[in-house]
Each structure stands twice: as structure tokens, then as C-alpha cells.
Amino acid sequence: MVDADVLVVGGGPAGSSVAHALAICGIDVLVLDRARFPRPKPCAEYLSPQASRILARMGALNDVERSGAAALAGIRVYAPNGFVIAGDFVANHGYHGFRDRGLSVRREILDAILVQRARAAGGRIVEGAKVTDLVRDPSGRVRGVRATVDGAARELRARIVIGADGLGSVVARRLRLARRLRWPRRIALVTHYRGVADVGEHGEMHVAPDGYVGIADVGGGLTTVAAVFPVRRSREIAADRTEFLRRWLFDQRRLALRFASAERVTPVVATGPFASYARRAWAPGAALVGDAADFFDPFTGEGIYSALRGGELLADHVSEMLAASSPELADGALREYDRARRREFGGKWIVERVIGAVVASPRLINRAARQLAARKDLADLLIGVTGNFVPPREIIRLGYVWNVFIGSVP
Ligand SMILES: Cc1cc2nc3c(=O)[nH]c(=O)nc-3n(C[C@H](O)[C@H](O)[C@H](O)COP(=O)(O)OP(=O)(O)OC[C@H]3O[C@@H](n4cnc5c(N)ncnc54)[C@H](O)[C@@H]3O)c2cc1C
Incomplete structure (x- = not known):
């Protein structure tokens, strides 16, 4: 006997995205969040055009625009030496067929809209419900959670538990999957x-x-x-x-x-501190998504996109898992989710780590800013990759790195 087919811990962008994608397919989803929406979330609150596209798929973009969100044309990075890297989202790279914009919107507003979209799709959302532990069977397979709901201790069972509970995720910690990088802290x-x-x-x-x-x-x-x-x-x-x-x-x-x-x-x-990741984003009966699975550093500002996109990816694999005829096949579907995450985000993880290192070194950021200030094409490419609308392979290549750090300064 289960309380829901899918139990999602956390109703931020990752939890709302996966809950929405499953609920519109008619799957029974229960989301537990310790907060009550609207609630603030510490964030720089930018979204790239790619994130806007997922908001549109969730039917949330109009509400976000109507809420008074500001349009975002791109990003300006000011280096310590005064040089400016100016990258525009609307740059014409030829990777997408139309010009598009980013957004910036308070998380208090955005996250309440997203939870509402998950609810409208048929997801059940319980606010004020703090998950404290996982319930497992004797084989170690996750079967549900222990939670405090409005002050009362509850045990809730599901066929899969999804940890979408952000940085410091209790689900990742209980599964012993959470790791912290030693640097940068x-x-x-x-x-x-x-x-x-x-x-x-x-x-x-x-x-x-x-x-x-x-x-x-x-x-x-x-x-x-x-x-x-x-x-x-x-x-x-x-x-x-x-x-x-x-x-x-x-x-x-x-x-x-x-x-x-x-x-x-x-x-x-x-x-904070940030720079945490999960060794893998699944365990028998459970999966991780959003910051609970990986969050490196806010500089590239794309955690919301990764959370939303990760939720969509996971939903596909959870549907397969629920249809599986054996525990082995169910585990296989989640293992495949982990591979899909690596394919989707692997290039971006490398770029984020390189940017994290460059930002920590005044010498490197000054050098990069001097070069990129004079090469708008290279700056747009960088903003395109961090904004997820240009493939990372375009800058993870010797020619790009040479131009940014080694080539002669104009
Ligand atoms: C300083 C800073 C600036 C950032 N700036 C940007 C930016 O400009 N653009 C961008 O795209 N990203 C930015 N990010 C990253 C972005 O905030 C995250 O990547 C994004 O919020 C991840 O979404 P999530 O749903 O995984 O987690 P969260 O948004 O953290 O949501 C997790 C949810 O889980 C709930 N929860 C937690 N624990 C429990 C529990 N035990 N039981 C029940 N519920 C629980 C919380 O209440 C919360 O609602 C920034 C991050 C930081 C720290």
C-alpha cells in the first residue's frame, strides 16, 4: 500500500518540474515541501532564454511575465582591471532560429508559480512538510520517507522517492551519495x-x-x-x-x-558553502535532481535551468521505472537517468569548473576580460554556453582557450 506512486521531496524548480512532467502524464505525484509558498530563496534570480523555454513548456511563462519580471538582454562581467566582458543572449550564433531573451524574477514569485503549475497538472503538494529520513526495506531499497507534517510525525510510502530538496539535501545525505568538493569553498x-x-x-x-x-x-x-x-x-x-x-x-x-x-x-x-555533488543521481527506489544532485557555484547562474531541465529528464526515466516488470529493470531505468544527466550536463560541468577557477584568480580573470572585451564574438559564445543555448564543445577546444588566455592581447 503506497501513499503515492512518486513522492518528491522539495517543491523548488527541480521538484515542481519533475512533478509537473509526471502529473501531466496521469502519474500520481505527491510533493512535500518544508516551506509554505510563496517563500524566498537566496539566488541572483537570472534565467537564460533556455530556462524561459522550459517555463513555456510548463505553461508558466505568461504568469512569470505578467508578474512583473524584468527582461534580461545578456550579462556584463566586470573584471578587477576594469575590462568588461559583454555577452548578449540575443547574439546571432545561428544555433537557434529566433532571437530570445532571458528573465530575472524574484524567487518568491517564480517558485510559487511553478508549484502552482505542478498542482494544476494534477500533482498533490503538501506545504509545511519537512522530510527527516528515508524508509527502506531490509534490502536497502527506498520505500518512502519520514516527515513532520504540521508538527506531527508521519511515515509516507511511495514506489520512488525523488530528492529535489536542494543544497544540503537530506535525501542525498541519507543515501550517502552527497560529496563536497574541497575547492572552491x-x-x-x-x-x-x-x-x-x-x-x-x-x-x-x-x-x-x-x-x-x-x-x-x-x-x-x-x-x-x-x-x-x-x-x-x-x-x-x-x-x-x-x-x-x-x-x-x-x-x-x-x-x-x-x-x-x-x-x-x-x-x-x-x-552555502556550495560545490557539492552526488556520486550518482540514483539509488534503488530513489533519484536526485536539481541542486540535490549537483551545484557547483552561482557564477554561471544557471542552477534554475539545470533544475528545470533535470526534472524533465528524470520524469522520462521515472515513467519507465514505474512500468518496469522487475526491480532490476526499475534500477536500470534510473541508471539510464544518471547517464542521460552526464550526457546533458557533462560539458557544462567542465565549463563551470574552469570559470570557477578563473574567477578565483585576479590574474586570469583580468587576462580573459582584456581579450574578451575586444572579441565580442568570443564573449557571446561564452554567455551562450553558460546560458545553455550554445553547446559547451564550442568553447572546450584549444582554439577558444588559446584566444582567451594565450593569444596576443589586442
Ligand atoms: C547565491 C546564489 C545565487 C544564485 N543565482 C542563480 C541565478 O541567478 N540563476 C540561476 O539559474 N540559479 C542561481 N542559483 C542557483 C539556484 O538557486 C539553484 O540551482 C536552484 O534553486 C535549484 O533548484 P532546486 O529545486 O534544486 O532547489 P531549491 O530551489 O533549493 O528548492 C529546494 C526545495 O526543497 C525544500 N526542502 C529542503 N529540504 C527539505 C526537507 N528536508 N523536506 C521538505 N522540503 C525540503 C525547500 O524548502 C525548497 O523549496 C544561485 C544560487 C545561489 C546560492
């Missing part, structure tokens, strides 16, 4: 301001020797501010994170004046 401070001067239609990443900050218009006159620092600064940050962020922003030559008349309107929230 970074943490973030995130908030919203009103009245930041000169915020345009490009998201901005400002890289400093001791951290970086992403800022963007998120609609409604608000600017999202997500600053990332090495974990060694956590003691200073813990002493007073609000004051730490204020001082750091005012120490940035390019930003101080722009923030001079701005007012902070949401509390400064700390999150």
Missing part, C-alpha cells in the same frame, strides 16, 4: 535593494580580488544583490553579515556611487 550573501542607480537590461557580475557580486533588475523597482565570498571570510561575515555586505559594496569603486542612495528592502540572507 564559497558562501553567499543575498538581498534586495530599491533605488540602485543605472541598473539596465543586462545582469551584472562584478569580480573583485576577494569575491564577486551579481546584480540585476528583478522588476517592481527592485535590484537583486547576490555576493559570493571565500569561506575563509565566514567569521567576519558571521559577526554582522548586513554590515559586512554594506561595507564591501561601498568598497567597490564601480558600485559605491550607484548604491549611495539605495535602500536595502529585504534581510541579508547567508547561504
Whole structure:
């Protein structure tokens, strides 16, 4: 006797995406989230055009646009030496047939819309339900979860449990699949301001020797501010994170004046450290998706896309798993999901790690910015890869790396 065919832990972008994709096929899905929507989530809140396409497939794009989200034309990366890498989403690479835009929208708004789409498709969503452990049979196969629902302890059973519970996932930890990279170890401070001067239609990443900050218009006159620092600064940050962020922003030559008349309107929230991944994204009776399966660093800003796309990929394999006639075939369907993830995201993982290393080194980011400032074509290609509309192989090749780091500076 099961409480649902599929039990999804977490109703963020990954959980809502997989729940929506399964529910529209008539599969019985139950989503448990410890929060109540709308809820905030620390994030720089950019979405590339590829993410918008998945929102359209979920029937969420119109609601997101109507909510007052800001359109995003591309990203500007400001290096410590003052050079700017300017990449546009609308660049004409020939990889897609039409011009498209990105979005930036508050997660409080986006995630509530996504949960609503999963619900409208037929998914059952229980809010205020915190999962604390997994239920397993004597062979170790996952059979359900233990949760606290509105303060009461419950045990819920399902044919598969999906961990879509984000960074620090309890499902990944209980399955002993979670791993942390030793480097880079970074943490973030995130908030919203009103009245930041000169915020345009490009998201901005400002890289400093001791951290970086992403800022963007998120609609409604608000600017999202997500600053990332090495974990060694956590003691200073813990002493007073609000004051730490204020001082750091005012120490940035390019930003101080722009923030001079701005007012902070949401509390400064700390999150991290990141750079975690699951050894594999499945176990008998369970699968992982979104940040629960992998989250490297916010710099490339594409976690929401990976969560949404990962949810779509997983749904295909869960349908096969539910139709399997033996536990071995069911496991095979999930093993295949893991391979599909590697095929889909493998190239991007390499690019993210290289960018993570470059951002940590003022010498490398300065060199790359000098080259890319003079080569808009190469900058657009980079933004295209990080925005998931250009295949990573276009920049994981010697010619590109040579042009960015070694070729003569114009
Ligand atoms: C500083 C920062 C900036 C970022 N900026 C961007 C950006 O600009 N663009 C972008 O695309 N991505 C960005 N990301 C990444 C993005 O936020 C994540 O990749 C994305 O939210 C992953 O979605 P998810 O559904 O996997 O997890 P989440 O969005 O974290 O959702 C997980 C859900 O699970 C619930 N949950 C957790 N534990 C439990 C439990 N035990 N029981 C029940 N429910 C539980 C939570 O309440 C939550 O609703 C950023 C991340 C950080 C840290």
C-alpha cells in the first residue's frame, strides 16, 4: 500500500518540474515541501532564454511575465582591471532560429508559480512538510520517507522517492551519495535593494580580488544583490553579515556611487558553502535532481535551468521505472537517468569548473576580460554556453582557450 506512486521531496524548480512532467502524464505525484509558498530563496534570480523555454513548456511563462519580471538582454562581467566582458543572449550564433531573451524574477514569485503549475497538472503538494529520513526495506531499497507534517510525525510510502530538496539535501545525505568538493569553498550573501542607480537590461557580475557580486533588475523597482565570498571570510561575515555586505559594496569603486542612495528592502540572507555533488543521481527506489544532485557555484547562474531541465529528464526515466516488470529493470531505468544527466550536463560541468577557477584568480580573470572585451564574438559564445543555448564543445577546444588566455592581447 503506497501513499503515492512518486513522492518528491522539495517543491523548488527541480521538484515542481519533475512533478509537473509526471502529473501531466496521469502519474500520481505527491510533493512535500518544508516551506509554505510563496517563500524566498537566496539566488541572483537570472534565467537564460533556455530556462524561459522550459517555463513555456510548463505553461508558466505568461504568469512569470505578467508578474512583473524584468527582461534580461545578456550579462556584463566586470573584471578587477576594469575590462568588461559583454555577452548578449540575443547574439546571432545561428544555433537557434529566433532571437530570445532571458528573465530575472524574484524567487518568491517564480517558485510559487511553478508549484502552482505542478498542482494544476494534477500533482498533490503538501506545504509545511519537512522530510527527516528515508524508509527502506531490509534490502536497502527506498520505500518512502519520514516527515513532520504540521508538527506531527508521519511515515509516507511511495514506489520512488525523488530528492529535489536542494543544497544540503537530506535525501542525498541519507543515501550517502552527497560529496563536497574541497575547492572552491564559497558562501553567499543575498538581498534586495530599491533605488540602485543605472541598473539596465543586462545582469551584472562584478569580480573583485576577494569575491564577486551579481546584480540585476528583478522588476517592481527592485535590484537583486547576490555576493559570493571565500569561506575563509565566514567569521567576519558571521559577526554582522548586513554590515559586512554594506561595507564591501561601498568598497567597490564601480558600485559605491550607484548604491549611495539605495535602500536595502529585504534581510541579508547567508547561504552555502556550495560545490557539492552526488556520486550518482540514483539509488534503488530513489533519484536526485536539481541542486540535490549537483551545484557547483552561482557564477554561471544557471542552477534554475539545470533544475528545470533535470526534472524533465528524470520524469522520462521515472515513467519507465514505474512500468518496469522487475526491480532490476526499475534500477536500470534510473541508471539510464544518471547517464542521460552526464550526457546533458557533462560539458557544462567542465565549463563551470574552469570559470570557477578563473574567477578565483585576479590574474586570469583580468587576462580573459582584456581579450574578451575586444572579441565580442568570443564573449557571446561564452554567455551562450553558460546560458545553455550554445553547446559547451564550442568553447572546450584549444582554439577558444588559446584566444582567451594565450593569444596576443589586442
Ligand atoms: C547565491 C546564489 C545565487 C544564485 N543565482 C542563480 C541565478 O541567478 N540563476 C540561476 O539559474 N540559479 C542561481 N542559483 C542557483 C539556484 O538557486 C539553484 O540551482 C536552484 O534553486 C535549484 O533548484 P532546486 O529545486 O534544486 O532547489 P531549491 O530551489 O533549493 O528548492 C529546494 C526545495 O526543497 C525544500 N526542502 C529542503 N529540504 C527539505 C526537507 N528536508 N523536506 C521538505 N522540503 C525540503 C525547500 O524548502 C525548497 O523549496 C544561485 C544560487 C545561489 C546560492
